[in-house]
Amino acid sequence: MSEPIRTQVxxxxxxxxxxxxxxxxxxDGVESVVVESxxxxxxxxxxxxxxxxxxxxxxxxxxxxxxxxDREGARHRGIHLQxxxxxxxxxxxxxxxxxxxxxxxxxxxxxxxxxxxxxxQEVHYEVSDTALHDLETDDPSVTFTSSEGEARRIVxxxxxxxxxxxxxxxxxxPSTVQQTWERTYPYSWLGILADVAPSTxxxxxxxxxxxxxxxxxxxxTVSRLYLQVPNDTSxxxxxxxxxxxxxxxxxxxxxxxxxLTPGPVTDKSVLPMRSHVSTPMRHGRLFLAGDAAHxxxxxxxxxxxxxxxxxxxxxxxxxxLLRKDDSxxxxxxxxxxxxxxxxxxxxxxWMTTMLHSTGDPFDEQLQLSxxxxxxxxxxxxxxxAENYAGLxxxx
Ligand code: PHB
Numbered sequence: 001m002s003e004p005i006r007t008q009v010x011x012x013x014x015x016x017x018x019x020x021x022x023x024x025x026x027x028d029g030v031e032s033v034v035v036e037s038x039x040x041x042x043x044x045x046x047x048x049x050x051x052x053x054x055x056x057x058x059x060x061x062x063x064x065x066x067x068x069x070d071r072e073g074a075r076h077r078g079i080h081l082q083x084x085x086x087x088x089x090x091x092x093x094x095x096x097x098x099x100x101x102x103x104x105x106x107x108x109x110x111x112x113x114x115x116x117x118x119x120x121q122e123v124h125y126e127v128s129d130t131a132l133h134d135l136e137t138d139d140p141s142v143t144f145t146s147s148e149g150e151a152r153r154i155v156x157x158x159x160x161x162x163x164x165x166x167x168x169x170x171x172x173x174p175s176t177v178q179q180t181w182e183r184t185y186p187y188s189w190l191g192i193l194a195d196v197a198p199s200t201x202x203x204x205x206x207x208x209x210x211x212x213x214x215x216x217x218x219x220x221t222v223s224r225l226y227l228q229v230p231n232d233t234s235x236x237x238x239x240x241x242x243x244x245x246x247x248x249x250x251x252x253x254x255x256x257x258x259x260l261t262p263g264p265v266t267d268k269s270v271l272p273m274r275s276h277v278s279t280p281m282r283h284g285r286l287f288l289a290g291d292a293a294h295x296x297x298x299x300x301x302x303x304x305x306x307x308x309x310x311x312x313x314x315x316x317x318x319x320x321l322l323r324k325d326d327s328x329x330x331x332x333x334x335x336x337x338x339x340x341x342x343x344x345x346x347x348x349x350w351m352t353t354m355l356h357s358t359g360d361p362f363d364e365q366l367q368l369s370x371x372x373x374x375x376x377x378x379x380x381x382x383x384x385a386e387n388y389a390g391l392x393x394x395x
Contacts, residue, residue: 023119055390
């Protein structure tokens with residue numbers, strides 16, 4: 001093995017959580033090295049979330065990452081919530097004085113890669129055999145095989161796992177101290193990207209007896225739409241015509257003159273839905289952030305925002321720990337982060353169960369009752385808006 005790489009923070013995973021952490025640490029004079037099992041192109045191209053909440057935008061701006069977001073991102077005042085014959089707009093700005101931005105995770109990732117590349121950040125892509133060691137000592141390390149096939153070791157003061165739910169970091173917390181909570185849902189999302197102007201101004205979340213549907217977007221010429229489908233659905237059963245027909249029915253094409261304009265489908269995939277929380281988010285010198293510690297179903301648009309919120313807490317905690325030898329924020333990190341994690345886990349579960357059909361007539365009545373309440377009561381609407389547009393960092 002060649003000489004170990006020495007750094008202050010070894011970061012596992014170069015997705016948005018890992019690169020944002022590297023960026024915030026560098027801004028406060030803490031150096032890091034990042035390892036990533038995928039290629040740079042793969043991480044940059046994968047299609048993920050589209051909504052940034054207020055506190056995410058605030059944090060990206062204050063970290064000097066807001067320039068293209070301010071130019072190309074679209075600020076949205078709220079969402080439409082609907083069910084057959086009824087469509088209601090919830091205006092988050094009126095309700096909570098906060099809004100959301102449409103700016104894809106792919107764009108956030110591009111901005112982060114550009115900023116870290118310009119700063120000379122050390123990132124090792126396409127590594128394999130990544131393993132974490134000695135996490136309960138003062139000299140934790142990460143070993144990996146480089147893309148050239150060389151065995152390498154990073155020795156650091158701290159290791160941070162930003163490597164998602166299948167990466168090695170979560171599994172490095174001993175089972176004697178780790179506790180997990182899980183909910184799998186009996187449905188998935190079929191998602192498409194289409195080269196067509198969105199048929200709506202704000203996102204539409206639609207309850208329908210055939211199943212949930214959603215109309216989102218990526219730009220003025222690209223739409224992103226979703227359909228609730230059973231688990232294990234095969235894309236072979238969903239030719240484009242069938243998808244557009246189901247979307248038209250569930251989104252209410254023809255109601256009050258509203259029309260859904262179909263267009264060429266450029267991407268199609270089936271996404272499973274699950275909730276997962278793994279605690280603690282710190283063990284010894286290992287800290288977890290983002291999907292490595294928690295997964296939410298996409299209905300509340302919280303996954304990326306929650307990862308950013310974790311990093312927004314963790315970066316100052318590590319700066320205090322490593323520059324001032326003050327461990328108070330680091331000691332509190334897991335408990336503080338988990339407060340928000342559980343709030344978002346509840347909100348995502350609540351949005352999901354309110355909007356997806358289960359085939360049970362009792363569930364259906366409760367869902368419609370809940371939808372009527374959040375669209376007609378200011379208290380109900382404000383609760384949804386406050387959670388959707390995002391609670392302040394540190395909540
Ligand atoms: C998306 O645009 O991909 C998106 C938006 C809102 C959601 C989920 C996904 O709740």
